Every structure is written in C-alpha cells, then in structure tokens.
Amino acid sequence: MITTNHYLVLAAIVFTIGVIGVLTRRNILIIFMSIELILNSVNINLVAFSYLLKNVVGQVFAIFVITVAAAEAAIGLGIIIALFRNKETIQADEIDLLKW
16 A cells, blocks of 8 residues: 555655756756756645645645746746857856856
8 A cells, every 4th residue: 555655755756866966967958857856746745745634735736836847847948948049058067148
C-alpha cells in the first residue's frame, strides 16, 4: 500500500535533483528544467496532503502551480531564444547582458 510518506519521499528526491541541477549546471535550458522539477515536487506535496486531509484546496493550488510553470516555461524559452540570438550562447556564466 502506498502511503503519504512514499509521496513525500518521492517529492523530496525530485526536489533534491532539481536543486542540484540549478546549483551545478551552467546551461540555461537545464536550469529551467531543474526549476520545473522543483515546481513538480511542490505539486506532488500539494496533492499528497490534499488527499491525506480529504480537501481539494491542495489540488486547486497544484493547478495554479502548473499554470505558473507553463507561463514560466513559455516566457523563459522566449528569453533564451532572444539571448541566443544576441550572444550565440546559452551558458549562464557567459551572459553578462545586464552588467555595466
């Protein structure tokens, strides 16, 4: 039988993978994918606690998080394409567009 603890462990593992991806990678696309992993781990927690408490509020918040993640992906990919056209790279440490 799968319990809430299983979902919490899964969410913790996915969150850890996302944080490690954000902190160690230099490619902006991988950083955005890691941020999506972090948001998905939050969704797993929200749905797990919603099921545990027999309340749909967590599922409604999960839908909002999915909506925000989709908007972030669309805007983020647009920014990445614009940066690639200007700098011809998607390495995070080589983009110094906002420096003086």
